[in-house]
Amino acid sequence: MKTPFIKKMPFKRSALSAAIFLLIFPSAVRAEDEIQFNTDVLDTQDKGNIDLSHFSRRGYVMPGEYTFTIMVNKDSLREEPIVVYAEGKEGKDSLICLTPDQVSRLNLKSSTLSELRWLRDGQCLDTTSLHGMEMRVDLSKDTLYLSIPQAYIEFTAPNWDPSSRWDEGIAGLIADYNINFQTQHANNASDSQNLSGTGVFGANFGPWRARADWQANWNRRSGYTDKDFTFSRYYLYRAIPTLKAKLTMGEDYLSSDIFDTFRFSGVSLNSDLSMLPPSLRGYAPEVTGVSRAGGKVVISQQGRVLYETQVAAGPFRIQELNDAVSGTLDVRVEELDGSVQVFQVSTASVPYLTRPGAVRYKLAAGKPSEWEHSMVGPLFTSAEASWGIANGWTLYGGSIIGGDYNALSVGVGRDLYLLGAIAADVTQSRATLPSEGVQTGTSYRVSYSKTFDEYDSQVTFAGYRFSERDFMSMSEYLDARYGSGTTHSPKEKYTVSFNQRFRDLGLTAYLNYSHQTYWNSADNDRLSLSLSRYVDLGPFKNMSVSLSVYRSEYYSQKDDGAYISLSMPFGDGASISYGATVNRTDNTHRVSYYGRLDEHNSYQVSSGLSRSGPTAYGYYTWQGDSAQVQANASYQSGSYSGLGMTVTGGLTATAEGAAAHRSNARGGSRVLVDTSGVSGVPVKGFGASVKTNRFGKAVIADVNSYYRNPVRIDVDKLAENADVTRSISQATLTEGAIGYRQFDVIAGGKAMAFIRKADGSFPPFGASVVNDKNQETGVVNDEGSVWLSGISPDGKMSVKWDGKTRCVVQMPPVLPQVLDNLLLTCAPE
Structure with a gap:
């Protein structure tokens, strides 16, 4: 077992500290702030050759x-x-x-x-x-x-710093990517392959962030190939710390707690909740579902891909979406067996409440734009605000003013304390269409949220909305005026997200339900329920039992299914489980083994039976220094075989250095770590460690904006020939910033050495030995003895006392295999 303290604190410091302790406490006499030392306590022959000037003043x-x-x-x-x-x-x-x-x-x-x-x-x-x-x-x-x-x-809060401590980072370039590949072979159909990707190119200069989002898609099936690559969005943004707001210029999507989102080109200034302490921030959207055979989940909004990844067979729960995402999300699950699930998720806004005395606002101006960067529709301005008045009341409202389209909304929110929080608003739209004239309609909305601590339950969000037939959002107006005019006109919408813990039973339940009706099309429904608990059966402890069921109806396409599993711990971080998937077309039973090789590698293998025959399945995750890979493989005898893979990573380049790395949020914050040119040094943030490249650089991407992020060297995995004097730092970065943290790492051998000057004498007790980077590698003890680190062939070190460099030590061109009792000469400069 390694002992980091002993390993990283060489003898030089412990010996010197002990000597100073003996000097000061038994025999120090303080005259005002000056300390005099009794050098008689030192076991040294030359008591006149001692440099303790560093310690003579408190x-x-x-x-x-x-x-x-x-x-x-x-x-x-x-x-x-x-x-x-x-x-x-x-x-x-x-x-x-x-x-x-x-x-x-x-x-x-x-x-x-x-x-x-x-x-x-x-x-x-x-x-x-x-x-x-x-x-x-x-x-x-x-x-x-x-x-x-x-x-x-x-005011400060745990893991949160005020704006005076935020770090805008350094200038640099970024290129983040997420690449997905899937191939399927079906016995009764032609083979198919799909390669898709999303990413961000960007540049940081001062507080400004320039970004260009891209997405690509390549498909081949039945000898036919289609491909597409486009830059979906160009924009600039920066934080305005004094306003707790974010300024964005270019192509954007309207961020609103009142109105539906739409794409536009222009400028916006929005209060940024992520700048507030975590306890005051909103909820991020969450997507849940069940994958039948493992595959790719794609989450998009109005054609823009927000997130895609490979998921294992069974239930999935995606919580990595940014809390700035609002509106309706399109979810597509492309299974390895060739089947596809499609449904929608409405991002829930908690009741629109603002702290007493505070004001939140969102301003935007511009012109609606299309996917190909062309602008269509009227010039518009959008404004909304929320004002927290006394006694838990909040008043809010907003408007969109845009020529032939206008909308106005007013609402009130109330903190009910023990009963939760509730908000209600009314929105009226007025749209002028050439063929139909003026269309005026009203929409009513109520939302509620509550945590019942005494019952271990939480209504994350519950909402109801009713819209009249002639009510139109900006997106609906644009489609009716300039598009195909086939927009579905919403009527009623019910949404609820609920968590419940039954402590006596050890049971946890999670429910998500949405029901949407339309004036001109079929209803949409989505229900998902998850139950889980831990049980002990005889010698088997901490067994996990879970049940997930879902029902979905998406524009008359129905899909029902259930997944049940029983999992038992097996060894260090491993588990054995049984799972059964039931849906309209098939029933599958699997026995699986999950293993974790280390913090970078984990896998799952399984085999089972279905109506169509035996099945086999595998899932592997690798978190490398330069990328993260997730791989899926699925096989069913006599039916199909499929393979899927996701590669996620990025490249960050600055004047301080560059490195390839794993990527967390595309285009998001990251920290460039510099270990003084020493390669192979393990550094980490919240996740798995990353080793520095050959130039001593690494990028930690698992950091959160406006959050106090740890940046540290993993001393437990540090090589034996490396030393650090400080292994922990922290960074609170603005959104999209490239932080920079430098650690003094001394690489090289360690040994007891004896330093002599050219005349045969030795440097004074307490003299400092430093390398060419001015890093202290040793402190001279009695008769020139020194525990020296950072020893390398033909290297040079300087010896200092009285605040000046007095002589230089030249290391041998070839070091002995056993570093011990090195005799070194310290020659004048």
Whole structure:
């Protein structure tokens, strides 16, 4: 078993710390801030050859420029370059200089900032102007600790930082992609292949993000091939931290809590809930279903593919969609057996409530646009706002003004406290069509949400909407005026999402139901219910039993099915399960084994029977350093065979370096990690670790915008020939930012060495040994002995004392196989 503390804290620091402890506590005499040492306690022959000037003043830090992680109370901020100046009589004191820019990230209240005093022509904070503030430096951890009374600091929340600490990142280019391939062979039909992909090209400069979304599709069936590639969207955006809003210019989709979405070209300014603490953010849309044979799930909206991935056979639950997505989503499940499921999911907005005294708003102006980037329809402006008034009431409303199409909405929301939250609104539209004249209609909506803690249940969303026959959304108007005019006209819509836990039974239930009726077409229905619980049967513990059923009717196409499974843990992270799938056309029974090789590799294999014969199935996931791969394989005797694969990744290039990487949210935030040119260093965020490439660079993509993300070196997997002085950092990035974090990693051998000067003497006790990157690799002990790290053939290291480089050590061109008791000469520069 590895012990990271012992491994990463070499003898040089422990020996020196012990010596200083003996020096200070038994025999130190403090005269004001100066500490005098009794060197008689040291077991050294040359007591006059000792350099302890570093430690003669309490809190003294040698003048120079450092890179410190700043800790404010218990919160870790990003690394900052900190300059330390010599101050006081004869320069024996040190001034740790916090610049105005650095102080602005400490999250001090505006009233506190106005009272601060500054030194050195306004460039360094006078810490005495902030009563009660304490500051200290831990050089062994490269950390500056600040203790600031809480009364001076603005509101913070766990894992969330205020805007003063957000990081806009560095300039760079990105290219993210998601590639899917599926092939099917059916005994009674021709073979088919499909290759599809989506991705983003982008550039970051300052706070601005430029993005170009693309999607492609290639199909071959019965000797016929069709293909398509298009850039679906071009746009610019940036965060406006002072307004807690996002500014977008270019092609966009209307973001609204009141009106249905549509595509347009123009500009928008929207309050961004992701900038708020997590407890105040909205719900992200969720898509659930059951895959019969494993395959590809494609989620799209108005032709734009939002998400696609391979899923294993059985129930799936997709929660990775951005909470900015609104409106109706089209879901398509392309099974490996050649069948297809199609249904719609309506993204639910929780009751439109705003905190008392706060205002949320969304503004947009432009012209509706089509898929080929051409614009059609009237110029329009859209505005909506929500105002939280006292006693839990919220007033909200909005309008779309666009020539022949106009809409107005007003609503009220109420926090019912113990009874939940409810909101109701009325929207009226007025559209002028050349053939039908003026069409005026009204739509009514009610939404409700509640968590019943005492019953372990939660109504995530429940809503009802009724629209009159002549009510039209902007999309319906555009289709009636400029399109085919075949838009389905909604009438009534019921939606509910419900969670329930039965603690006594150990049972959890999840229900999702939607019912949509239309004035001019057949109804749509979607019902899904999931039940799960853990049971113990004799020697078998923590067995999981689950049941998922669904019923779907999509424009007269009916689809019913159920899936039941029993899973039992088996070994380290593995499980054995039985599953049965039942639908209108077939019944399948499978026995499966799920295994996890490590944090990067997992798999599932199964075999079973169906009405058509024996079946076999496999699913594999690999999370590599440069991409993530999900693979599906399905076979049914005498019927079909199919193979599917998803490859997801990206490339990020900046002036600080470049790396290929896994990709989380396309075009989203990421952190470029620099390990001082050392390759193979494992770094990680929330997910599996990533090793730095040959240039010492890696990208962590599993980060969230406006969220305090950990960035750390996985010391448990660090190679034996590498050392780090600091292994943890953090990053709170604005949306789409490329963060940059640098770690001092020392690569090379480690050994006890003895350093002699050219005249045969040795450097003083306490002298520092540094490499060509100015990283400290050792501290001289008695008679020139030093525990040295970072040893490489023909390398050079400098030895410093009294604040200056005194001589240079040249390593042998060929190192001995056993590094021990190296005798090194320190020659003048």
